[in-house]
Amino acid sequence: NAGVTQTPKFRVLKTGQSMTLLCAQDMNHEYMYWYRQDPGMGLRLIHYSVGEGTTAKGEVPDGYNVSRLKKQNFLLGLESAAPSQTSVYFCASSTRDSYGYTFGSGTRLTVV
């Protein structure tokens, strides 16, 4: 019973580098989300998807892109990493209307 799996768990990037975070869920959930969590700022929504092939912007989308080519996967991309993107990133999935929210264990990203 894997639930939501995030890879990698840790990563250090240099300013300007690019990377992709992968989220995979095995619960057949329609909706998937990317959040970032920063001290004092709480959990903020970056992008989300309400179905395969769809994406939408959340509260803090700038500097990130996402893709949902398959229902079970949701990718978060950083094209040119900045120190301000140092954070813990969480992926989550749910059924329609935000029921059954399940979180991954997080990716700790440091941009130097």
Next chain:
Amino acid sequence: KQEVTQIPAALSVPEGENLVLNCSFTDSAIYNLQWFRQDPGKGLTSLLLIQSSQREQTSGRLNASLDKSSGRSTLYIAASQPGDSATYLCAGPNQAGTALIFGKGTTLSVSS
């Protein structure tokens, strides 16, 4: 725009004490309100979900209430234990009903 606020930001209590965590939200048209727990360095785990038609929901020593008219929810923890030490977050749907918006959480410390 949905905004979720939690008070207090941190709370320290001795073991055995009953306690209340508070959550307020701005969009009273929510259809559910959820409470999550986060242990240090971990992802979030769902605790309780209260539908808009319900006034409260119980799970073991936890009881959550919802008052849509006042825009408030409370999480009551009975007979607290050191194992209850964690950060508790509440969340409500955004206006489109497509994602959860989280409060910044209350960090609880229960001493033995």
